[in-house]
Amino acid sequence: MVFPYRTAFRLALWSSVLLPLACAAPHARSQESLTVDLDPYPTKPRVTFRSDGTFKITVFSDLHYGENPWDAWGPEQDINSTELMKIVLGQEQPDYVILNGDLITGENTFRQNSTHLIDEIVAPLNAAGIPFSSTQGNHDNEPNITHLEEIKREQLVAPLSYTRTAPPGVGGEQGPGTYWVPVYEHVSDSTPILVLWFFDSRGGFSKGANSTAVPDWVDETVAGWIQSEAAAMDAAWGPANASRGALAFVHIPPHAIQALQPDLNSARDPGLNADLLGSGSTQATTDSANLGKDQPFWDALNEYVPNLHAVFSGHDHGNEWCVREPTKNVIFCFGKHSGYGGYSDSWWGHGVRNIVFSSPDPKGALQSWIRYENGTINANVTLDASYN
Ligand SMILES: *[C@@H]1O[C@H](CO)[C@@H](O)[C@H](O)[C@H]1NC(C)=O
Ligand SMILES: *[C@@H]1O[C@H](CO)[C@@H](O)[C@H](O)[C@H]1NC(C)=O
Ligand SMILES: *[C@@H]1O[C@H](CO)[C@@H](O)[C@H](O)[C@H]1NC(C)=O
Ligand SMILES: *[C@@H]1O[C@H](CO)[C@@H](O)[C@H](O)[C@H]1NC(C)=O
Ligand SMILES: *[C@@H]1O[C@H](CO)[C@@H](O)[C@H](O)[C@H]1NC(C)=O
Ligand SMILES: *[C@@H]1O[C@H](CO)[C@@H](O)[C@H](O)[C@H]1NC(C)=O
Ligand SMILES: *[C@@H]1O[C@H](CO)[C@@H](O)[C@H](O)[C@H]1NC(C)=O
Numbered sequence: 001m002v003f004p005y006r007t008a009f010r011l012a013l014w015s016s017v018l019l020p021l022a023c024a025a026p027h028a029r030s031q032e033s034l035t036v037d038l039d040p041y042p043t044k045p046r047v048t049f050r051s052d053g054t055f056k057i058t059v060f061s062d063l064h065y066g067e068n069p070w071d072a073w074g075p076e077q078d079i080n081s082t083e084l085m086k087i088v089l090g091q092e093q094p095d096y097v098i099l100n101g102d103l104i105t106g107e108n109t110f111r112q113n114s115t116h117l118i119d120e121i122v123a124p125l126n127a128a129g130i131p132f133s134s135t136q137g138n139h140d141n142e143p144n145i146t147h148l149e150e151i152k153r154e155q156l157v158a159p160l161s162y163t164r165t166a167p168p169g170v171g172g173e174q175g176p177g178t179y180w181v182p183v184y185e186h187v188s189d190s191t192p193i194l195v196l197w198f199f200d201s202r203g204g205f206s207k208g209a210n211s212t213a214v215p216d217w218v219d220e221t222v223a224g225w226i227q228s229e230a231a232a233m234d235a236a237w238g239p240a241n242a243s244r245g246a247l248a249f250v251h252i253p254p255h256a257i258q259a260l261q262p263d264l265n266s267a268r269d270p271g272l273n274a275d276l277l278g279s280g281s282t283q284a285t286t287d288s289a290n291l292g293k294d295q296p297f298w299d300a301l302n303e304y305v306p307n308l309h310a311v312f313s314g315h316d317h318g319n320e321w322c323v324r325e326p327t328k329n330v331i332f333c334f335g336k337h338s339g340y341g342g343y344s345d346s347w348w349g350h351g352v353r354n355i356v357f358s359s360p361d362p363k364g365a366l367q368s369w370i371r372y373e374n375g376t377i378n379a380n381v382t383l384d385a386s387y388n
Contacts (some may be wrong), residue, residue, distance in 0.1 A: 048231035058094035061314030064341030077340035101137030101251025109208035138203030172219025217283035245362035271320030271379030
């Protein structure tokens with residue numbers, strides 16, 4: 001069941017109805033301006049901790065909207081997924097939401113309206129008035145849809161979307177969705193207490209006719225960007241070590257996670273473990289010639305981002321566990337398959353991962369668990385220095 005790359009065969013079926021891509025150059029700030037003004041969201045409300053010092057994130061992974069619009073079951077799945085989002089948002093009342101990739105099953109979409117699915121996906125977030133941002137997944141890059149098109153649509157239709165694009169030259173082929181979001185303890189603070197980092201792990205297929213496979217790892221150019229962004233933050237806000245924490249989100253798990261699965265311990269690393277990691281399931285494993293191509297990213301993230309509490313991925317729908325990655329001494333966690341679309345097994349269920357800060361302490365513990373649609377809690381873990 002580890003086949004996120006299904007339906008490549010549909011490539012043979014498409015006609016060549018193509019529209020020119022109308023995309024402006026991604027927004028970028030110069031290094032100079034970064035050092036004096038490091039607020040990428042001057043016109044949006046600041047994302048802040050609650051007045052009681054807590055902060056709650058709810059992560060929806062792999063929503064997979066838009067499957068088989070020509071059959072009854074496809075649209076029915078999306079109705080179910082929207083219902084799940086409404087139930088969870090109403091009950092959990094998160095301070096921030098993350099859509100961690102594969103928002104859309106792009107291979108089933110039509111050129112003329114593929115991004116309209118974004119309107120459906122963000123509707124419950126717009127209605128609830130919750131700030132959020134997204135990563136894009138391998139299924140969000142297909143002949144009739146791209147990461148950039150999804151991001152632009154999200155920015156257009158969701159006033160509280162904090163999703164941005166990387167500067168030109170960063171992210172590689174079809175990988176624009178790399179950025180960070182500052183979170184403040186108090187709305188009037190001059191520096192953030194937490195930085196949420198988002199990375200585009202690409203994959204899927206390139207746009208248009210003659211579509212070819214897109215590399216399925218965070219591009220090497222992102223490593224230098226992490227280093228320079230971290231340096232700009234230090235220059236503007238002071239050294240990170242004492243003053244701010246970080247979380248990272250990337251749709252496809254880093255390659256280093258694959259080797260950890262055989263030694264998982266269900267008491268120590270609880271959560272569904274039903275998806276055997278293999279080809280295509282972690283970054284740079286689809287083609288053996290590319291093994292390890294995500295290492296520059298993984299090295300830079302762990303070297304230049306201090307107080308990295310954990311890294312979160314989706315992509316492998318049958319996995320929910322967390323584990324400590326020993327070479328970097330960093331905690332990794334899967335999210336939870338949220339959408340009714342995408343591959344699944346009847347007993348896996350659908351839900352979200354919640355992440356809760358009990359205080360703004362940049363080195364403090366987090367609590368994190370899987371919450372199913374029916375309210376059942378699974379795999380509740382404390383993520384701190386003593387974890388695992
Ligand atoms: C939608 O959800 C209902 C109730 O949970 C379920 O019985 C049905 O099979 C779902 N439909 C699809 C297409 O997944
Ligand atoms: C892309 O969209 C076109 C036109 O809307 C459609 O004919 C084609 O089948 C789609 N391609 C794929 C791969 O689904
Ligand atoms: C896009 O167009 C197709 C073909 O007309 C239709 O079946 C589908 O429901 C539309 N999708 C959206 C998201 O509007
Ligand atoms: C796609 O490939 C075919 C055959 O190689 C070629 O004739 C055609 O011009 C290509 N189309 C595009 C849009 O690149
Ligand atoms: C960061 O803080 C920890 C203690 O919390 C300390 O052990 C470590 O040396 C510091 N690192 C740097 C680079 O200052
Ligand atoms: C809720 O859903 C999960 C996943 O399908 C299932 O394992 C669990 O038994 C359900 N809980 C209840 C109380 O029905
Ligand atoms: C998770 O565990 C913590 C620590 O035991 C507890 O305080 C919290 O209530 C649990 N969360 C849920 C949703 O059960």
